[in-house]
Amino acid sequence: xxxxxxxxxxxxxxxxxxxxxxxxxxxxxxxxxxxxxxxxxxxxxxxxxxxxxxxxxxxxxxxxxxxxxxxxxxxxxxxxxxxxxxxxxxxxxxxxxxxxxxxxxxxxxxxxxxxxxxxxxxxxxxxxxxxxxxxxxxxxxxxxxxxxxxxxxxxxxxxxxxxxxxxxxxxxxxxxxxxxxx
Numbered sequence: 001x002x003x004x005x006x007x008x009x010x011x012x013x014x015x016x017x018x019x020x021x022x023x024x025x026x027x028x029x030x031x032x033x034x035x036x037x038x039x040x041x042x043x044x045x046x047x048x049x050x051x052x053x054x055x056x057x058x059x060x061x062x063x064x065x066x067x068x069x070x071x072x073x074x075x076x077x078x079x080x081x082x083x084x085x086x087x088x089x090x091x092x093x094x095x096x097x098x099x100x101x102x103x104x105x106x107x108x109x110x111x112x113x114x115x116x117x118x119x120x121x122x123x124x125x126x127x128x129x130x131x132x133x134x135x136x137x138x139x140x141x142x143x144x145x146x147x148x149x150x151x152x153x154x155x156x157x158x159x160x161x162x163x164x165x166x167x168x169x170x171x172x173x174x175x176x177x178x179x180x181x182x
Contacts (some may be wrong), residue, residue: 006058006081007179010114013058014090014172015107017100018043019051026061026074027094033069041160059083062092082179098170107174109153110180114138116147119165119180121156126162155180 013019018041025040026032032040038048052072055061059080061072074091077086093103110116114136121127121135133143147163150156156179157166165181168174 005177007116007176008111009053010058010060010082010086011107011110013054013060013177014086015104015111016051017104019055019091020100020103022048022051023055023060023074023090026072031071033071034067035069037072042125044050046112057084057113058088083180085175086172088160089172090173096171098130098172102170103172106168106170106176109150109155109173112146115150116157118143118146119177120182122156122163122165123181124166128162132163156180 011078014153019038019098021041022032022037022043025037029036032105034045034049035054037052039044039045041048049070052063052070056063056077056180057105060083063070064074065071076086076087078084092105096099110119117136117138118132123131127135129143129147132147133140136143138146147156147158151158152168154166154168154173165177168177
C-alpha cells in the first residue's frame with residue numbers, strides 16, 4: 001500500500017525542537033522575519049531560514065517578502081494536505097503549553113509511512129500480529145519494530161494477542177491519529 005507522503009513528511013518536520021521553538025515564536029509574535037526569529041531562538045541565519053522554509057514547505061507557515069527580508073506567519077497553506085489540521089493542533093499545544101518532548105514523541109509515531117499503513121489496516125478492526133503481517137506485507141521484523149513504536153506512543157494497543165487502534169491524550173496526537181486512519 002503506497003500512501004501520499006504528506007503526513008509522514010509533515011511529522012518529520014514537526015519532530016524537531018528548533019522548528020517547534022521557531023513556530024512557537026511565530027505564534028507568539030504573529031509574524032517574524034528570519035533575522036528576528038534567529039535572534040529569538042539563537043540559531044544562525046542559514047539554519048533559522050532553513051527551518052522556517054521547512055515549516056513553510058509543509059504548509060504550516062506562509063511567507064512574504066518585504067524588501068530584502070522574508071517574513072513568516074502561521075497560516076496553513078490550503079493546497080497542502082493536512083496542513084490546516086496539523087497547524088490547528090500545534091496551536092492548541094502551544095496555547096496549552098504542551099512540552100516539545102511530548103509533541104516530538106507524538107509526531108515521531110507517524111514519521112514513517114509503514115506506521116500509517118498499520119493504523120489504516122487496523123482502522124475499525126482488531127487484528128493479530130500474523131493478520132497484520134498478511135495485510136501489510138511488511139517483513140516480520142519491520143512490522144514488530146513499527147508496532148512497538150506505535151504502542152509506546154499509545155496509538156496502537158495490544159490485548160489478548162490482537163492489536164487495535166489506541167488513543168492519544170493531546171490535540172496533536174488525536175489529530176495525527178485521525179489523519180493516519182484516513
